[in-house]
Amino acid sequence: MREYKSTSPGETEALGEALAAELRPGMVVAFFGEMGSGKTVFTRGLARGLHCEEAVSSPTFALVHEYGGRPPLAHFDMYRISTWDELDSTGFYDYIDQGYVLAVEWSENIENALPEDTVRVEFFKGPGDDERTLQITGATIHEDFGS
Ligand SMILES: Nc1ncnc2c1ncn2[C@@H]1O[C@H](COP(=O)(O)OP(=O)(O)O)[C@@H](O)[C@H]1O
Ligand SMILES: [Mg+2]
Numbered sequence: 271m272r273e274y275k276s277t278s279p280g281e282t283e284a285l286g287e288a289l290a291a292e293l294r295p296g297m298v299v300a301f302f303g304e305m306g307s308g309k310t311v312f313t314r315g316l317a318r319g320l321h322c323e324e325a326v327s328s329p330t331f332a333l334v335h336e337y338g339g340r341p342p343l344a345h346f347d348m349y350r351i352s353t354w355d356e357l358d359s360t361g362f363y364d365y366i367d368q369g370y371v372l373a374v375e376w377s378e379n380i381e382n383a384l385p386e387d388t389v390r391v392e393f394f395k396g397p398g399d400d401e402r403t404l405q406i407t408g409a410t411i412h413e414d415f416g417s
Pocket of ligand 1: 278
């Protein structure tokens, strides 16, 4: 696990962009952390790093958004998912098989279903309004970030 500090949305986005360089097709990036902690902001950076052209927005009602990219990015919101059947119906496993990168908000709800090579990103707010701590396991950002 490595820890990264962010003091602005732009910094969190830059961390996401840098992580994109470490990902392979079919990998899951699982987010953990409360509402407003920066999961969607981070996904915006991932999308930039994967050369996606579509705008990133929270997939709250659709459950999944696709953004294109190389490899293509699929963005999930698992807030209302609580069974294997529900997870399957989001297309989660199909996206993995098709070589997408999967960015998964509310991974708390599908933790037992996450593949072994999942990259975990845990978000913590504070102490300041714009301060966030990100703990990343399963991949290392090879840029001038972190401590
Ligand atoms: N350092 C930071 N990193 C990420 N977001 C931040 C930061 N500081 C303030 N924010 C604000 O926090 C909110 C994060 O929202 P969002 O990414 O949608 O959260 P989540 O998807 O985790 O619910 C945004 O309004 C953003 O402007
Ligand atoms: Mg979100």
